[in-house]
Amino acid sequence: GDAANGAKIFSANCAACHAGGNNVIMANKTLKKDALDQYAMNSIDAITTQVKNGKNAMPAFGGRLSDDQIADVATYVLEQAEKGW
Numbered sequence: 001g002d003a004a005n006g007a008k009i010f011s012a013n014c015a016a017c018h019a020g021g022n023n024v025i026m027a028n029k030t031l032k033k034d035a036l037d038q039y040a041m042n043s044i045d046a047i048t049t050q051v052k053n054g055k056n057a058m059p060a061f062g063g064r065l066s067d068d069q070i071a072d073v074a075t076y077v078l079e080q081a082e083k084g085w
């Protein structure tokens with residue numbers, strides 16, 4: 001995935017709830033490395049599945065973002081987690 005494009009997708013679709021890699025709805029489920037590791041979300045596959053289908057209070061993006069866009073935003077999230085946001 002293209003992380004630079006993923007950054008734009010993140011700003012437009014994810015930052016309302018996940019600015020700075022945080023989570024305004026469920027505070028423990030951040031996008032930071034420790035939480036992604038703890039909840040088995042530390043892979044492109046796991047993030048792609050959740051973004052496509054949603055989970056609990058997180059909406060599904062499968063109808064709104066293409067597979068390529070979802071791969072790009074997943075790449076960006078993992079890259080930011082490695083960098084510590």
Ligand code: HEM
Nearest residue numbers: 013014017025026029030035036039041047055056057058
């Ligand atoms: C969880 C990514 C948009 C609310 C997560 C997780 C990821 C993620 C990777 C798992 C975090 C973890 O388990 O530690 C994204 C991306 C988005 C997006 C890439 C944009 C495409 C949103 C939006 C909202 C939201 C807009 C709020 C309306 C949540 C909630 C959870 C969550 C509530 C916890 C779900 C649960 O386990 O019950 N998100 N998210 N997300 N996100 Fe998002």
